[in-house]
Amino acid sequence: xxxxxxxxxxxxxNWNADTRRDFYYRIxxxxxxxxxxxxxxxxxxxxxxxxxxxxxxxxxxxxSGKNVVVSTLALVSSEADLAHIKNCIEQNTLIEANDVACLxxxxxxxxxxxxxxxxxxxxxxxxxxxxxxxxRIVFPAEIPFSSIxxxxxxxxxxxxxxxxxxxxxxxxxxxxxxxxxxxxxHECKIICASDEEGLKVSSLDNQELFSVNGTxxxxxxxTVLLNELPLLQKAGVTHFRLSPQTVDMPAVCRIYRDxxxxxxxxSEAIIKLKKITKDTPYINGFFHGVAGMEWVHIPHS
Amino acid sequence: xxxxxxxxxxxxxxxxxxxxxxxTIYCGxxxxxxxxxxxxxxxxxxxxxxxxxxxxxxxxxxxxxVNTFPKAGEEKYWHQALHDAFEAKADAxxxxxxxxxxxxxKKFPKMRRHLSVQASAANDFSIAFYKEHFDIKRVxxxxxxxxxxIKSLIDKTGLETEVFAFGSVGPMSEGRCFLxxxxxxxxxTSEGVCAPASHVSYxxxxxxxxxxxxxxxxxxHFSKDEAAPYPTPCKGRYKVNSKSLYLFEDPVGLNAxxxxxxxxxxxxxxxxxxxxxxxxxxxAQTVAxxxxxxxxxxxxxxxxxxxxxxETFGAYKAGxx
Numbered sequence: 001x002x003x004x005x006x007x008x009x010x011x012x013x014n015w016n017a018d019t020r021r022d023f024y025y026r027i028x029x030x031x032x033x034x035x036x037x038x039x040x041x042x043x044x045x046x047x048x049x050x051x052x053x054x055x056x057x058x059x060x061x062x063x064s065g066k067n068v069v070v071s072t073l074a075l076v077s078s079e080a081d082l083a084h085i086k087n088c089i090e091q092n093t094l095i096e097a098n099d100v101a102c103l104x105x106x107x108x109x110x111x112x113x114x115x116x117x118x119x120x121x122x123x124x125x126x127x128x129x130x131x132x133x134x135x136r137i138v139f140p141a142e143i144p145f146s147s148i149x150x151x152x153x154x155x156x157x158x159x160x161x162x163x164x165x166x167x168x169x170x171x172x173x174x175x176x177x178x179x180x181x182x183x184x185x186h187e188c189k190i191i192c193a194s195d196e197e198g199l200k201v202s203s204l205d206n207q208e209l210f211s212v213n214g215t216x217x218x219x220x221x222x223t224v225l226l227n228e229l230p231l232l233q234k235a236g237v238t239h240f241r242l243s244p245q246t247v248d249m250p251a252v253c254r255i256y257r258d259x260x261x262x263x264x265x266x267s268e269a270i271i272k273l274k275k276i277t278k279d280t281p282y283i284n285g286f287f288h289g290v291a292g293m294e295w296v297h298i299p300h301s
Numbered sequence: 302x303x304x305x306x307x308x309x310x311x312x313x314x315x316x317x318x319x320x321x322x323x324x325t326i327y328c329g330x331x332x333x334x335x336x337x338x339x340x341x342x343x344x345x346x347x348x349x350x351x352x353x354x355x356x357x358x359x360x361x362x363x364x365x366x367v368n369t370f371p372k373a374g375e376e377k378y379w380h381q382a383l384h385d386a387f388e389a390k391a392d393a394x395x396x397x398x399x400x401x402x403x404x405x406x407k408k409f410p411k412m413r414r415h416l417s418v419q420a421s422a423a424n425d426f427s428i429a430f431y432k433e434h435f436d437i438k439r440v441x442x443x444x445x446x447x448x449x450x451i452k453s454l455i456d457k458t459g460l461e462t463e464v465f466a467f468g469s470v471g472p473m474s475e476g477r478c479f480l481x482x483x484x485x486x487x488x489x490t491s492e493g494v495c496a497p498a499s500h501v502s503y504x505x506x507x508x509x510x511x512x513x514x515x516x517x518x519x520x521x522h523f524s525k526d527e528a529a530p531y532p533t534p535c536k537g538r539y540k541v542n543s544k545s546l547y548l549f550e551d552p553v554g555l556n557a558x559x560x561x562x563x564x565x566x567x568x569x570x571x572x573x574x575x576x577x578x579x580x581x582x583x584x585a586q587t588v589a590x591x592x593x594x595x596x597x598x599x600x601x602x603x604x605x606x607x608x609x610x611x612e613t614f615g616a617y618k619a620g621x622x
Contacts, residue, residue, distance in 0.1 A: 104429050140479075147373040201548060
């Protein structure tokens with residue numbers, strides 16, 4: 001049986017250059033990830049602030065045997081955004097497309113990954129995108145397992161599901177980080193960099209709901225699909241994405257690796273994971289077809 | 302003159318829109334194939350056929366929205382909706398899902414295809430992709446673009462554009478906003494229901510305050526004499542850094558009445574009034590007001606019909622982002 005791969009998704013948060021370098025060097029040197037996605041997904045204004053460290057990160061990851069894919073913007077709504085995507089395509093061989101604009105820029109010729117911000121919910125869309133050059137599909141956060149099961153049986157394509165980290169829920173042209181601070185997007189001063197895991201958003205009754213990350217809205221809780229890993233493996237999912245958070249990601253990676261390799265049962269893995277992730281609650285509702293913010297407990301046999 | 306595209310959630314609303322001066326009506330079937338799948342709303346095939354025949358007899362076009370994203374194994378409902386739209390002689394279908402677009406292009410090449418706002422095509426490359434692969438004739442532009450950006454897109458793509466002139470402001474990239482399903486489990490993208498009424502409740506908070514909830518989540522507190530928006534997640538009031546605010550969007554309705562000439566000069570083909578879920582009285586009032594404005598460049602305020610009671614130009618003016 002083909003080995004199931006662990007991937008590190010693109011960093012959604014606006015970490016500074018030093019933090020990024022330290023983080024990815026450790027991923028290169030100490031982690032069990034097979035593939036690492038780099039690239040700015042949320043806001044094209046951020047990249048100049050950390051671009052200087054990216055070439056050395058890229059090289060270090062490659063040198064350590066990781067596959068590197070460059071993820072592209074989830075919402076393209078300006079000339080600067082388009083230029084950013086074209087630049088990514090010119091410089092790199094493996095691209096994750098997250099807006100249909102990227103598919104147009106790729107021109108149907110280059111093999112690419114479809115990221116979770118392009119809706120792939122059904123057979124016809126999957127089939128069209130594969131014919132158009134996609135070799136791997138990362139499913140959107142909202143897709144339930146009932147759909148994954150029907151789509152991932154397609155043998156000629158690789159399938160990826162986010163199994164750890166805050167879930168991306170929405171993307172906007174408007175910057176909510178700026179709005180929460182009473183300033184406009186064009187004068188944002190990259191204020192999103194001040195929250196390394198996003199800005200906490202609660203209801204007026206103090207229920208923690210979302211993390212705002214610039215123009216992006218994420219879940220407050222971490223999606224944790226450990227109980228569900230065996231089901232996903234059986235359904236034909238080949239790649240399992242952990243989204244970078246401010247926790248010990250190489251350690252999180254080991255926990256998922258052990259469950260994929262049947263060295264640890266999911267219930268034990270969750271106990272280990274809790275020690276790493278501390279207070280952040282876990283969610284898995286989308287997988288089970290219920291409210292995404294819920295945690296559905298699966299009894300173990 | 303710009304085409305006035307008006308909503309109809311029922312055959313009665315369609316009649317009201319025709320009588321009030323709509324050039325074009327858009328509507329959907331009474332199931333998950335359209336993005337306003339609410340109880341008591343939308344058309345059976347019999348109603349659709351009769352309504353289109355009525356509209357055509359008055360020189361009015363009808364567009365059918367089949368603009369949600371089918372779940373795996375359920376595409377047959379969307380295919381049926383396309384067959385039905387063809388049979389009912391719809392003037393065009395409004396589509397968002399790549400698979401649905403592909404099917405429509407192959408099976409009904411001559412049926413005109415518009416790209417729904419749910420496809421979130423906010424740049425010329427995305428629009429070119431849909432044009433090249435699915436020969437779309439018109440794109441409904443996301444509500445996140447300024448007039449300058451709209452003009453630039455029209456110049457680059459050469460396609461017809463339809464923009465929102467009245468209704469709600471959608472701050473998120475549409476068709477891929479999972480906030481409502483995160484809270485309710487029901488999906489706007491696949492099931493066509495954002496903040497369904499079945500999950501909305503209003504409860505007393507204290508003596509003077511009511512709270513509105515979606516599912517188990519509180520989306521607002523407001524005093525009894527304060528106009529409060531319908532509790533959709535993007536119009537909720539939240540707490541950030543212990544400050545309460547409308548984080549995503551203020552409780553305002555979009556009204557482009559005062560900038561119609563700028564939209565026309567930008568090259569916009571059609572103006573869309575949002576609100577298939579609204580009453581036939583709303584349809585009659587807004588359609589008549591926009592008809593009059595387009596015909597005579599005069600207008601009267603629609604503030605009372607706007608969402609939340611006050612108005613905005615939304616993204617059309619610089620500074621919204």
